Structure formats: C-alpha cells, structure tokens
Amino acid sequence: MTDTKTQFPQLFLRLALSVTMLSAVADRFGWWSPENSSWGNMKSFEEYTRSLTSFLPEALSTFSAYAATSLEIVFPLMLLVGFKTRIAAYGSSILLLIFAVSMTIALGSKAPLNYSVWVGSAAALLLAVQQQYSFSIDQLTKK
Template sequence: MEDSFKIPQLLLRYALGITFLTPVADRLGILGAPGTGNIEWGNWSNFIDYTTTLMPVFERSIVNVMGSIATIGELLVGICLIIGFKTKYAAIGASLITLTFIVFMTLSVGIQKPVNYGVFTASAAGFLLSFIPNYKWSIDNLLNNKTK
C-alpha cells in the first residue's frame, strides 16, 4: 500500500515546527523590538512578564526558570519537527507542551486566549502527527533506510 501521508506529514511537520520556533525567536528579540509589527514580546523580560500572569502562584524567579525550560523545549521540538529527527517523540512533545499551555492559559486568563492562539489545534496536530507511520523526507527516514 502506498504511503498517502508523504506530503501531509511534511506540511504538518513544517507548520508545527514554525509554530514553535517563531515565538522563541520573538521572545529572544530576533523578530524585532517590542511594540513593532506583530511582535508579541520582543524581549525576554516582556515574555517573563506575560508568563508570570499565566503562573501567578509562582515567584518571578521560578517563572524565569520555567520559561527557560519551555523555550528550550520549544526550540528542540521545532527543530526536530522541521528536520524530521525523532519525529514521533517531537510530535508528542509538541502536544504535551501545548497542552500545558492550554491548562495554564485557561486557568489564568480564560479559555478564549488558547482558542485565539490556536493552541488546541497545535496540541491536536502534534498528537495526530505522532501516529503517522513514516516520515518521508526526514532524518528519521534516512536513518531507517540505512539500517535496512
């Protein structure tokens, strides 16, 4: 049976990967200064300020650590999805990271924010991607072909 997921899995990997890398670039100031264009944060301090509103029970220093962990996770997941390395695990990670965002956003600012930001869709997309059996045009596929 022919693999009918070749193009959809590639597009989904890229879409999710970009969805994770863009906010990382924003919070690191790579996309522009705060208040310009479509910049959400523009720097780390603004990102932590916003994250503190999502986690009001934690002190800023703890939020800074959690924000750092989330940023590293998003960076790794985004890169792995785009290049197709450990794709199944990266997709599960994407789903779990966004599910965590859903919980914190809903509890702190209400359900509308995660809906507006497409977090439910990203979480479901990561979960769906983890079930695709073969990731054509990926490092995973290259490694699988070498071992056969």
C-alpha cells in the first residue's frame, strides 16, 4: 500500500531536483538568455570546472566537466520518469556532494551555499532512502 501523505512531496522533490540539474545543463548549452546565464556555453563551464579542479591535469579536468554534464542529464531524466530512482537519487546526491566540496575548497564556503548545492545533495539523499517511489516506472514494474 502506498503512503498517500508522501506521494506528492516525493514527486515534487523528484521534479525539483530534475529541473534544477537540467537547468544547469541548459545553461552550459547556451539555452538560457545571457542575463539568466552563469556560463552560457560549454567552454566557459570547462574553465569553471578547471577552477574547481585545479589539482587535476587539464585533460582530466576537462573530462570531469563532460562527465558531470553527462551525469547531470542522465540522473535527472531517470528521476523524472522514476526509473531506477534509488540509483539516480544516490548518484545525484554524490555528484552534488562532489560539487559542494569542490566549490568549498576552491571558492570558499559561500559559493555552494548561494547555489544550495548542499541542500540539493541532502535532498537527493533523502529521496534515495525512500521505501517506494510513487508515480514512477519503478512502481509500475514492481512485482
């Protein structure tokens, strides 16, 4: 039986995490207007990633920018449809935690707070530990 008190808050959390992460990807692809953009293109995001990962060789830093972007597409799409939700939520939490720690080390404690990266990581972790996922492919395929 599904707990109806948590169905819609859980769905809202899945949608909020998904849209937030996909918005960051849209920014990297230049889909937001310049006045609403943090990076505006992938090259600028690569440079930003380089500032967060200055301890890595440049090629590995560039790879991490593309790997993060790929994961920021895959995990939110999985969350949106509720496919392997637990895996996507744990993955999102870890990815956001890596961002938060990197931002804190490279830019100071205020930067990840301004973008609520810690909150996003914690929210994804909370989603990951749920017993079931309403309005999801996971629920439909559950036996």
